[in-house]
Amino acid sequence: MSSIDSYYKPQEVEAQAQKYWEEHDSFRVTEDPDREKFYCLSMFPYPSGHLHMGHVRNYSIGDAITRFQRMQGKNVLQPMGWDAFGLPAENAAMQNKVPPAQWTYGNIDYMRQQLQKLGYAYDWSREIATCHPDYYRWEQWFFTRLFDKGLVYKKEAEVNWDPVDQTVLANEQVVDGRGWRSGALVERRSIPQWFLRITAYADELLKDLESLEGWPEKVRTMQSNWIGRSEGLELVFLIAGEKDDSLRRLSVFTTRPDTLLGVTYMAIATQHPLALKAAETNPALKAFIEEQQQHKVAEAELATMEKLGVDTGLKATHPLSGEEVPIYVANFVLMSYGSGAVMAVPGHDQRDWEFARKYDLPIRQVIEPRDDGAQCDLDKEAFVDKGRLVNSGKFDGMDFQQAFEAFAETLAAKGMGSKTVNYRLRDWGVSRQRYWGAPIPIINCDHCGSVPVPEADLPVLLPEDIEFSGGGSPLPKMPEFYEVACPQCGQAARRETDTFDTFMESSWYYARYACRDQTESMLDARANYWLPVDQYIGGIEHAILHLLYSRFYHKLLRDEGLVDSDEPMTNLLTQGMVLKDGSKMSKSRGNTVDPLPLIEQYGADTVRMFTLFASAPDQSLDWSDSGVEGMYRFLKRLWKLLADHEAVASGSPSAQEFNAAQKKLRLKTHQTIDKVTDDFQRRHAFNTAIAAVMELVNELSDFARAGADASDRLVIQEALEAVTLMLAPVVPHFSHVAWLHLGHDQACLDASWPVVDRSALQQDSMLIVIQVNGKLRGKMEVDRDAGRDELEKLAVADDSVQRFLSEGSIRKIIVVPGRLVNIVIS
């Protein structure tokens, strides 16, 4: 036992606990097949140079879960690392004339120290920095594997080009259509780039969302919408008089095949090959296409933009009716979705309707409302609901599903159409024309084409000792980097100077933590011990891209035989933003709060506790300095209580005979254990867990104040132990020292989570609420075994009820056992 000073000095407490953890290497874990594992992971930070409150919140949540699970007896892995590639390092390099590598590694060292100050239970032996060749070499290797499997390909794609700086800009470097440094108008340029075939996994990524029951519904919905699966029919309209076979068949996709006979014109995108060809001989059309090209406006405006188009003069033949309809080039048709052409049914699609009105095209009704009162007035707007077919010959009377099948069959028989599925999801472009990223392991040879770098030549090292000035990546200016011999034919070739999208690194880091010292392979058997991640914690801003890419990557790893699970993370907690004065903390708003001075003033435990207490983890958190003060007060008060308490061996209090006051405190103690356990385990409601512990401490203070004899001290000991253990995941340093003070040799972090003593929850009496007509009128303390009849009798006899009886007679009495009696009077 160690006695403690009654004045709480967080700096000393935290130093003592951290020293112990360090000396005992307390957070290092190894695989142990005999124990249940728990992998708790917080999204790793970008090493920007300093921790902000969002990090503190994220990691305090993760650490609380980690330590709780450890106290449940599980073998818990909680690693930490650095999402170290990225644009800010390049910007800093330009500003400070420091190579990005040096800047990044310096930041990592500094931020690691900050994290250690906060006392998080990380197994630092597994630390990863994605900019390290030991890490990205496997990403390069994996890419070459995907290349061999045909899961990567190269195609032209548009980038933002700054004509003054002569460089490609990331989207965030384009401000109001101009380069952020040069101020020059940004141009769109097409250059060859690498893509990962995520669309090949679209169906599985969508289907498996259903199995992710531990993910917030919101995230699943967002991913589902992002994938955007729609079932429909792909069908062909022939172009009348067109000789060129590649242009003769105009293919379109529709989710409403039932409206097929309502087609009165066709609409194609400005970039559609047919449009481009027609423009060659049609100056008005050419001008229109060029003008639309200029309009690379914000996507939000697109939706409300006026619908415009030009007649190509071409005619398409309806595959069923044989009718010839005009083909328009229209600004509302996207080249990137479906085939870049649509069949227009103005009667039953609002966009088509508006366009038809504007250009005086016929509007034909082929669907009529079922008898459900739906309104249909094609003079006012399109009728877009599903209904019954009319004006469609032999298809008349069919409903949507019948028509879908019938049209599909008819068209298939003619070789003019088939059922298809379309996705909103696009393949993942992974090329970045940047320096500070993992080099794409491809060599371009004039004779052999794109050749992956052989495994023996990996990694392709990113040169770190470089001069970094403006004007884009230095790699294309470094012949020593890009001048290589082709691995296949040996002739002079050129290495790719593009680097990977940094989402590539963050898509598989969770797996590499399991075996980051493995030099022979990307992953080994240890990954299957730890995976999938049992609890992942991070910002909602990653709901789509990072989490979708990680799920995709996991399936790629699985199909390469590297992991045996289908999904990377079973449970996901998306923590809310940290706000100050109602708006998000950000440098530009100037409302950031630096965690470090607070840690110095109050200690890490107070700061951690406040971030968990101020709101539920998935809600936003409003920062309040006086709230932090409140947490500090609580810890000081509890500390005093502990110091004033003389530890006793915590035998088995249940063998004792307790007086009423002792029973009452024990009831509160065990009720609190019950609630807090549920809050931690099931709800992740740390805010209410902490509040419940505070309630217990308040009651404990009152009890202890009354003076304590030997048997009282036993009950106090029991309560203080419970409090110390329940707070251990939140304020681990505090609990570490408190636990020793309470007479334990074993470290608090290895202690077991407290267990509810059911017998302490047994009460002799219970509080019953008395209502008259649903309004609270009184309360009564009744015997635990009081039956329904007795409760009724007692309630009616209550003074507060008697007063209302003069106003009417009793109609009904509702008894909710253990809760209330409601007397209905009228």
Added chain:
RNA sequence: GCCCAGGUGGCGGAAUUGGUAGACGCGCUAGCUUCAGGUGCUAGUGAUCGAAAGGUCGUGGAGGUUCAAGUCCUCUCCUGGGCACCA
């Protein structure tokens, strides 16, 4: 436009299965300790009427279901987020 959250005291937020609305913390008020204090302790603190006992109102708004609604249903307003001409 579509989809998803959310709206509760002066503030952050509780109320988990329809059953005592406002736990816990902040702030505020009064008092005590006597502290140089910004410390500590005690009591009070939704609004309103009342000396009190007690009553009335009260969870964005309007209806409804129910013995009973912050919680369920219908309509509506506001805030935040996501998607956005997806055929």
